[in-house]
Amino acid sequence: MPKDLNHDSLITFLHFEDLNPLDKAEAIVKEIVKTTALEIEEIPTVLGTVLKRIERDGKTKELADLVTATTEEQQRGLDSLGVQGKERELVLVLLELGLNPGSVKANLLPMLSLATDLKTAIRQKGLKGAHALALAALSAKSLSISEQRATKERIAITQQVLELDLTVPQTRKLVAEIKMKFSKSVAQSPTTSLTARMQVATQQLKRKKIWEDPQKRERLELLLSELEKLIGS
Incomplete structure (x- = not known):
């Protein structure tokens, strides 16, 4: 003290x-x-x-x-x-x-900047802070997937960490393995990679000030729509 x-x-x-x-x-x-x-x-x-x-x-x-x-x-x-x-x-x-x-x-x-699912796990399930910071690396950006899917993956892995009572080094190793798995998956599926990157880019774009301008937002939405059609074709 x-x-x-x-x-x-x-x-x-x-x-x-x-x-x-x-x-x-x-x-x-x-x-x-x-x-x-x-x-x-x-x-x-x-x-x-x-x-x-x-x-x-x-x-x-x-x-x-x-x-x-x-x-x-x-x-x-x-x-x-x-x-x-x-x-x-x-x-x-x-x-x-x-x-x-x-x-x-x-x-x-x-x-303070942890995802909501990790904050919930800390408060309701006793997840330790160091474990939460390690699990935070499983983000949509790092895995090249949507926010929704990243959240689902994190929740599942968080539960695994808690059930197995993994140490922080073990948790970091598990996170690294998962990131590697997704990295290989993206490399083997270029279309999926483009779609995921498109979703991440769109989410990031919506947090920028440019999105608050109605005219610019309309033009951007049209551009995003065209890009989605090209990826899907």
């Missing part, structure tokens, strides 16, 4: 310890937004920027050592690391909660 926590932070820290990694990540982000001037969408960028600079300066260990330091030592340590402004506010919140900023970036913040 970190030193010199105030009463409110101590309660928050103890509460975090009982959470699954997804809820823990959400609670940490909520705490950061509550106690700093940062918006939710800024947090990954600000944290990534300060960590990259500290790593470049070869001071990663110095930052990690501040996790168990007193508040005064943390303040002096951040001064020596040149951490100021929003970066300092963010890092101080994490340190006060006894969290290594590097670990938060690598293991907790990625929880």
Whole structure:
């Protein structure tokens, strides 16, 4: 447990310890937004920027050592690391909660962008965070299939991981095998590959700002329709 926590932070820290990694990540982000001037969408960028600079300066260990330091030592340590402004506010919140900023970036913040099926498995079936991050590699893009099919594949493999109580390395190995299987399947079926790539491209396109323009969207839909006819012919 970190030193010199105030009463409110101590309660928050103890509460975090009982959470699954997804809820823990959400609670940490909520705490950061509550106690700093940062918006939710800024947090990954600000944290990534300060960590990259500290790593470049070869001071990663110095930052990690501040996790168990007193508040005064943390303040002096951040001064020596040149951490100021929003970066300092963010890092101080994490340190006060006894969290290594590097670990938060690598293991907790990625929880927030997991697919819905993996988030459900974490909350309802006890899937571990590291396993979820490994399974997240089974995406529509990486498998060259539709989102619907990718979700179905992930759910089935997630259940297998849970039933067999696989370790993280075993899970990663299984994921690699599945990706290899789909890669071979795509190579053997060019038409299916084109269709899958078309579906993925369409889904990505619909998330772009250009899709919000009615005239451009109409032209794009006509183009997509023509491409689908060509693939199917």
